[in-house]
Amino acid sequence: MFAEAISRALDIPDVYDMTTKETSTINEYDMLILGTPVHGFNPSKESISFIKNLPETEGKEAILFITCRLWKGGTFGKLKKELKKKGYKTGLCVEVKAKEFTEEDFAGAINKLKKELKK
């Protein structure tokens, strides 16, 4: 839901499901915007597997967005560490916290993304 809200707000049509897409597609892009729910104070297993399967790069920028209910724990740190192993530089990290997510919950985070992408 967050990924789709970002896609619409920023007019980025290419949204990929990390569990179904081939990771080599990433080579066609200059930037990775990756999101995951927080599971047990950590990134989802799917997001870590996805990163581990990424082709190596040199200093490509990654932007992270996460959703959680209460506390994100070490989620960003873990994602950054795995991305760094693949040569990514992580820039903006945005978090949305809610019990039941609605489009409105994403508005603040989307504004931060918009600002970052205008730079």
Ligand SMILES: Cc1cc2nc3c(=O)[nH]c(=O)nc-3n(C[C@H](O)[C@H](O)[C@H](O)COP(=O)(O)O)c2cc1C
């Ligand atoms: C197995 C599991 C573990 C979770 N662990 C956490 C957690 O450690 N911290 C937290 O704030 N939310 C936790 N949550 C809540 C999820 O982060 C939240 O439901 C999710 O971000 C909503 O996004 P989704 O609809 O894409 O799953 C957990 C949810 C599940 C199902």
